[in-house]
Each structure stands twice: as C-alpha cells, then as structure tokens.
Amino acid sequence: MDILIKLVEEERVLQFDTFSHSRALELGNFLADRARDKNLAIAIHIDRNGQSLFHYALPGTTIDNDLWLAGKINVVYYFQHSSYYVKKMLLSKDKEMKKDLFLDPGRYRASGGAFPIIVKGSGIVAAAAVSGLPDKDDHEFLTEAIGSFLEL
Numbered sequence: 001m002d003i004l005i006k007l008v009e010e011e012r013v014l015q016f017d018t019f020s021h022s023r024a025l026e027l028g029n030f031l032a033d034r035a036r037d038k039n040l041a042i043a044i045h046i047d048r049n050g051q052s053l054f055h056y057a058l059p060g061t062t063i064d065n066d067l068w069l070a071g072k073i074n075v076v077y078y079f080q081h082s083s084y085y086v087k088k089m090l091l092s093k094d095k096e097m098k099k100d101l102f103l104d105p106g107r108y109r110a111s112g113g114a115f116p117i118i119v120k121g122s123g124i125v126a127a128a129a130v131s132g133l134p135d136k137d138d139h140e141f142l143t144e145a146i147g148s149f150l151e152l
Contacts, residue, residue, distance in 0.1 A: 028054030071109030113138030
C-alpha cells in the first residue's frame with residue numbers, strides 16, 4: 001500500500017468520540033506510562049490550538065525535543081495531517097518547506113511524531129506529539145499508542 005494512503009487511513013481510523021481537557025490528561029498519562037515502560041527518552045505534548053493541555057519530558061530529553069514538538073504540531077495545524085504524512089508528501093513531490101512553501105523550517109518541522117486529534121464528525125480539535133526517536137519511530141510509537149488508548 002502506498003505510504004500516503006496508509007497514513008491517511010490511520011487518520012481516518014484513529015479518531016475520538018469526544019476530546020476534553022480531562023481526556024487530554026488521560027491520553028498524556030497513557031503515552032508517558034507507555035514510554036516509561038519501554039524506557040524511551042521522549043518528550044510528549046498535547047496542544048489545543050496553542051493551549052498546552054499536557055506536557056511531559058522523560059529523562060534523557062532536552063529543550064531541543066520541545067522545539068521539535070512545537071514544529072511538528074505547527075505542521076499538523078497548517079496541513080491538517082500528521083507531520084509524518086507531510087514529510088512523505090513533500091518527499092513524493094520533491095518539495096521543501098522553505099524553498100517551495102516559504103515556511104520557516106524552525107517553526108514547521110515535517111518530521112514524524114505529531115498526529116491530529118480528530119473528533120468524529122467535527123474534525124481536528126487538537127494535536128498530540130512526541131519527540132526523541134527517529135521520526136518514523138516517533139510516528140509509530142504515537143499512532144500505536146493512540147490506537148491502544150482508543151481500544152482499536
């Protein structure tokens with residue numbers, strides 16, 4: 001299956017019935033527990049239109065992880081897709097953020113690890129992100145964890 005089709009399918013499947021501040025806390029804690037269980041050095045962030053709903057940095061992370069989290073989340077809001085989808089889409093079209101889209105690569109980071117929080121029937125209401133692993137691994141950790149959290 002083409003990777004872009006697979007990534008769009010993930011976004012179609014990994015949707016929430018509702019999403020609130022308390023649900024963000026539950027998801028954030030779920031991600032943090034899962035990362036601790038796997039002994040991963042990642043930072044986790046859940047954002048709703050610029051408002052931080054959850055943030056946790058496991059031991060071994062740095063401020064660089066926070067900068068990557070922000071850039072990946074900006075990509076989700078701008079493109080309305082996961083940051084990994086955007087990376088793969090740009091690669092497939094031989095496009096670059098700065099040169100072709102005039103987006104500051106310091107503020108917009110098309111790298112795996114941020115995923116839209118989509119409420120069925122409403123669209124994107126928030127974004128969740130992790131940073132600390134290679135981008136494909138960040139994406140897979142996040143999407144697998146969201147799937148488990150949603151009991152899919």
